Amino acid sequence: MDDAMDDAMDDTLDAIIVGGGMVGAAVAAALGQAGMAVALVEGDGPPEAIADDAPFDLRISSLNLASQQLLEEVGAWPFIPEARRCPFRHIEASDETERRHVHFGAADLELPDFGHFVENRVIRRALWQRLAELPNVTTHCHTGPVAWLPGSHRTLLELDNGRLLAARLVVGADGAGSRIRELAGIATRDEDYGLRALIINVRTCLPQQDVSWQRFTPDGPQAMLPLPGQHASLVWYGSPEDTAEREALDHEALRQAIEQAFPQRLGGLEAVLGRASFAIRGRHAERYVRPRLALVGDAAHVINPLAGQGLNLGLQDAADLTERVTAAFWESQDIGGQSLLAGYARARRPQTLAMIAAMSTLHHVFTGAAPLRQAGAAGLAVADRLDAAKRQVMRRALGL
Ligand SMILES: Cc1cc2nc3c(=O)[nH]c(=O)nc-3n(C[C@H](O)[C@H](O)[C@H](O)COP(=O)(O)OP(=O)(O)OC[C@H]3O[C@@H](n4cnc5c(N)ncnc54)[C@H](O)[C@@H]3O)c2cc1C
Known part of the structure; x- marks a missing residue:
């Protein structure tokens, strides 16, 4: 680090969080409410208010119980209006024939529900509302880092608006294309599944159900995820070509195509309300930490969204890291110290690797050759009869 530059900095923050998405904002809220001086650097603007009766956005996430607990602990959960969240109490998965x-039923685990489906923008907005209550968290919007200069006691971060910030710890939460990861020279392993997912918001004929439904087909999964009222979010995987064809249909033609491709027992659709498609890709950072830097969320890992666990994994990074940092802060220890960061990486990388392996297995089993698919389907049927195994799978998925 340039000494003259270092001397020019007088206010050393405790932490700088790069990226104010759901994971970064959760980290900022957790550290801010523990009393740390935090700067949140966000490339975009602050999230806008969302009216209770606004149309549902296409990007939604299933928050498991562990994620929900984190949002409660950081004080963001009360800002998620009941009208914008949908609890789910059943999870159904099948092979393409549905035979x-x-x-999984929440009641089997004596739980009121498995979690909630909530729009990403609602989660993010709730977290930023909480941040606004924390005077020791400052936000720097419409800017991002251009230089990362680690030192022995603190790190300097230069922003593209000319500001220079210094902190004991930098947290990289700037998503899949993380700039801070690049500045720190951390490589990634990328995987292209060669599929796209069409996300479709629909108005259903039946009233809202509390079932998260998924069917594995050789072309990839189909899912119907409940939203409040007579609304649902459909996920329809396919080849890039098939997905482009479906995406080009008008709303009514797409509605008919869905009714043909999805089982009738899910109920009819009144209307298609919106759609968008995403490439299915995986990405994993080769390391999660560098001196005074930790990566969290999609900056560290992007997993196949087929089981809707990406954000849950990211929020668990946030929970693990902030617990370690807060403990060190209260004990007046170095919150960006090497052993703390190494402990974080040791705890979180195996969790991600296990999740990547599980998603990869699901993907390959159900899109693979016929014998493999039959074995996968048989596995589902067997799993349904094994109570103990089911409970274990569920507890893991719920982050319990
Ligand atoms: C189709 C699809 C469905 C999904 N469904 C689910 C689901 O049901 N459940 C689930 O758990 N997960 C799901 N996921 C995954 C989930 O959406 C992501 O894991 C989650 O959004 C990651 O959050 P994040 O805060 O780490 O990153 P992001 O949401 O990408 O946020 C990054 C933030 O950093 C900011 N930023 C970017 N670059 C810079 C920069 N240079 N400087 C400053 N700021 C910057 C961005 O503006 C943004 O605010 C799904 C993903 C996809 C693609």
């Missing part, structure tokens, strides 16, 4: 399936 072999597995069902």
Whole structure:
């Protein structure tokens, strides 16, 4: 680090969070409410208010119980209006024929629900509302880092608006294309699954159900995820070509195509309300930490969204890291110290690797050759009858 530059900095913050998405904002809220001086650097603007009766956005996430607990602990959960969240109490997964399936019920685990489906923008907005209550968190919007200069006691971060910030710890939460990861010279392993997912918001004929439904087909999964009222979010995987064709249909033609491709028992659709498609890709940072830097969320890992666990994994990074940092802060220890960061990486990388392996297995089993698919389907049927195994799978998925 340039000494003259270092001397020019007088205010050393505790932490700088790069990226104010859901994961970065959760980290900022957790550290801010523990009393640390935090700067949140966000490339975009602050999230806008969302009216209770606004149309549902296409990007939604299933928050598991562990994620929900984190949002409660950082004080953001009360800002998520009831009208914008949908609890789910059943999870159903099957092979393409639906003859072999597995069902999980929250009541089997004596839980009121498994979690909630909430729009990403609502989660992010709730976190930023909480941040606004924390005077020791400052936000720097419409800017991002151009230089990362680690030192022995603190790190300097230069922003593209000319500001220079210094902190004991920098947290990289700037998503899949993380700039801070690049500045720190951390490489990634990328995987292209060669699929796209069409996300479609629909108005259903039936009233809202509390079932998260998924069917694995050789072309990739189909899912129907509940939203409040007579609304649902459909996920339809396919080849890039098939997905482009579906995406080009007008709303009514797409509605008919869905009714043909999805099982009738899910109920009819009144209307298609919106759609968008995403490439299915994986990305994993080769390391999660560098001196005085930790990566969290999609900056560290992007997983196949087929089981809707990406954000849950990211929020668990946030929970693990902030717990370690807060403990060190209260004990007046170095919150960006090497052993703290190494402990974080040791705890979180295996969790991500296990999740990547599980998603990869699901993907390959159900899109693979016929014998493999039959074995996968048989596995679902067997799993449905094994109570102990089911409970274990569920507890893991719920982050319990
Ligand atoms: C189709 C699809 C469906 C999904 N469904 C689910 C689901 O059901 N459940 C689930 O758990 N996960 C799901 N995921 C995954 C989930 O959306 C992501 O894991 C999650 O959004 C990651 O959050 P993040 O805060 O780490 O990153 P992001 O949401 O990408 O946020 C990054 C933030 O950093 C900011 N930023 C970017 N660059 C810079 C920069 N240079 N400087 C400053 N700021 C910057 C961005 O503006 C943004 O605010 C899904 C993903 C996809 C693609």
